[in-house]
Ligand SMILES: O=P(O)(O)OC[C@H]1O[C@](O)(COP(=O)(O)O)[C@@H](O)[C@@H]1O
Ligand SMILES: [Mg+2]
């Protein structure tokens with residue numbers, strides 16, 4: 302049963318379990334993550350008064366330098382998951398899978414703090430998670446995470462912005478809950494979201510333009526040409542440097558987000574990690590009627606071979622995601638290439 306706007310996350314979780322009792326463990330895990338998110342939200346909300354949250358520490362598994370807030374968030378979410386029916390955790394901030402409650406039914410992949418480059422400048426950051434069943438294989442400690450994203454029973458992200466939002470799917474639509482700070486409760490503000498099929502906004506870090514492959518360069522070039530190019534309409538560009546914030550914008554307003562692979566060393570598969578970034582976002586997008594691919598193939602069908610594996614990511618309004626795939630297939634709208642590429646101009650390589 303759909304809950305009314307303003308109802309609590311706890312009520313929504315109860316309703317989901319009433320709909321499908323198999324979701325009980327997933328719902329308990331989501332509740333634990335939400336509690337921790339409120340605590341992290343308070344730290345983020347104190348901003349510079351909380352000390353130097355951007356202070357640099359060790360390198361994480363992916364070679365990124367950990368910031369103080371990365372470590373605080375990792376500890377708080379791990380503590381929360383310890384008290385949930387979770388056996389294993391794959392965290393961006395831990396090299397190997399962490400074993401929490403052996404014998405418990407669930408495995409969680411988590412990016413405790415997304416958008417780390419925004420910490421020091423006091424801008425929006427978040428948390429991303431995907432929940433899936435444990436796969437027992439004594440010969441492979443990572444077996445639970447080597448299943449396609451379609452096995453996820455729940456996924457979500459938190460945005461610590463002007464408001465703190467908790468964006469959730471349990472496979473029955475995507476909803477946004479907003480933190481009511483007076484009661485420390487997440488309340489439903491956006492029920493069963495439907496992303497518009499087409500919109501005039503794209504998000505990409507265009508400073509990497511000279512490293513992109515031809516289809517992505519051509520797609521962005523044609524967006525830039527706007528009403529004078531084959532797309533026949535003008536586009537706007539947004540990039541927050543926090544995947545969670547860009548994903549929330551796409552859910553509410555539509556558009557397309559791209560973090561493709563590129564020619565920089567180590568970036569052949571882009572920057573984002575399959576298990577705790579692209580697969581949860583893909584589940585949330587599909588549940589909102591949007592799409593998510595690596596440019597051509599559905600993200601939710603990809604099986605990780607290692608826990609910190611990266612994948613290119615293109616998600617958002619279905620027509621735009623489909624349009625990107627057409628550029629890869631050579632079926633893009635016909636037109637001469639723009640002078641912005643290949644010759645003198647903004648995007649010259
Ligand atoms: O700095 P870039 O290359 O624009 O990358 C930004 C992207 O990297 C991320 O910050 C990666 O996440 P982490 O901060 O968790 O490593 C995304 O949130 C964001 O979309
Ligand atoms: Mg991240």
Ligand SMILES: [Mg+2]
Pocket residue numbers: 393412413414415416417
């Ligand atoms: Mg992170």
